[in-house]
Amino acid sequence: MALIEVKGLNKVYKSGDVEVHALRDVSLTIDLGAFIAVMGPSGSGKSTFMNMIGCLDQPTSGSYLLDGVDVGGLDGNELAEIRNKKLGFIFQGFNLLPRTKLVENVGLPMLYAGVGAQKRRQMALKALEAVGLSDKAGSYPNQLSGGQQQRAAIARALVNNAPIILADEPTGNLDTKTSYEIMKLFVRLNKDLNVTVILVTHEPDIAAFARRIIKFSDGRVTDDEEVKKT
């Protein structure tokens, strides 16, 4: 059974009289352990697709099965629980809580999972170690470089042992060298922990780290192919 299975996904935004079809009839499946790059021009629906997969938004029509569960039939609390347990988000702007120590930022998903303070800290430290930030546990986000902040965000996505990491342009704010470091981290997590990675990018060299590339254009999937690794 596929980890993610979407069928006939449509998303229409209405602003006044204008209707924007952000997604049109998107159907695809993604297996556990996949490493996918989502590409396409600006406004082609990549972020909308990621939000649907991430249970942050509901499609206008179509179905979405996550781990065999029909997400369309869930209420707000159940969606929150799925985001908490099965999904890890990584954003272009890092989105760490300001004025909050890294260890607490990373432990945030565990807080909402109802894990006690001690265990939370322990797991957060473990996740920080996995991304090579053990020494920054007590730092605040504004004391770190962009690359370090993004690695902290990855640690936060990992902390709950979620099987899926969703990253919307994770390297968009980073220089090339740091971007490659982040991508190598994704590759390692994908390989070592069998985490499913789905990331959005504009850059072909970033997409080249993935094993499958899905291309969007005007809300449709126009291309979906496995990448042959040399």
Place this chain on the structure above:
Amino acid sequence: MIGIIPSFKIASDAIRANKMRSILTMLGIIIGVGAVIIMLAVGSGARKMLEDQIASIGSNLLIVLPGASTSGGMSHGMGSQPTLTLLDAEAVEKQCPAVLYVAPVLSGVAQVVYGNQNWSTMVTGTTRGMFDLRDWSLASGRYFTGQDVRGATKVCLLGKTVVENLFGSIDPVGQVIRIQKVPFTVIGVLDEKGQSPSGQDQDDAIYVPVTTAQKKLFGTAFPGMIKVILVSAKGADYLEPAEKQITELLKQRHHIGPKQENDFTVKNLTQILGAAEKAAQIMSLLLGAIASVSLIVGGIGIMNIMLVSVTERTREIGIRMAVGARAWDIRLQFLIEALTLSLLGGIMGILMGVGVAKTISTLSGWPTLISPLSVLLAFSFSGVTGIFFGFYPAYKASLLNPISALRYE
């Protein structure tokens, strides 16, 4: 659902991040709660003082004044033409079964001299009944007797304040003082009594037999005239019968027909003190109004700041939702933040209120009483305010859409 303790931690972090703003926000609550504390402290202090004073004057007291009653209620009828006599007082004592003690009063301010010391004080001519009626014991010496009254002997009893001012450390009993040049032998000193309800020092007084006062000290319009008759009833239940009996008796003695207006007034002292208590209650109500207004204003202040805080932290809310916060988690977070603000304000308000109440009593001598219950009440008021005014911002925060919250700049 995240627990209460993590929520309090998030709240205290947020409050600390904006210290100045948080304190300004709390100001309304601080003032409101402070006012509640002061109000209750002053109110219960006043009540206690009145109770003490009622006890010090004597219980179940009636006062018979010359002149018709006035509509003001508080008028003591002083200055009306004199109509009461010592015989009236004696008749009341003998013929009214509901009456326990009777004390005629003929008083005036007089110059008192002992050696080279002199002092101006209230001299009251009365009978032994005065001290029974007011439950006023002796510090030393003896009371004057019926014989002293019948014989109009020149003896006197002194209050503590008079003794201090005329005698210092000398034992006054047996000494002779001059009241308006008339020599009186001191036969006793009264125990300390403290302040009267109207704030007078009750120990600044000299008591002499009423007949002596009539003959030697205060010229009277006609023989046997007195100013006031104090009467105590046999118990609280006897107050009304006593009032009726006295009125009937004096009407008869003064030959007042059924259609005529009385030339005297019988007043219930507890009623007079009740008026003072009412004044204290009105003051409490006023402070209570101030307290509730500033609690509401303080609550609106909290709501306002919480709404600002929710807007400012839209992105934070989005992040929390993305990592799995439920609507109730967000609601609880902001609710607890509002609650923390208001409770902190409440604690500061309680401290301020206690401080001000203490200062009031030391500066003005007005007693204040801070009960644990009033502290608890003030604290719960601030908590309720926080929850009430924090709910809407918290609810609003929980309705945010995670995607637009995350995109919020």
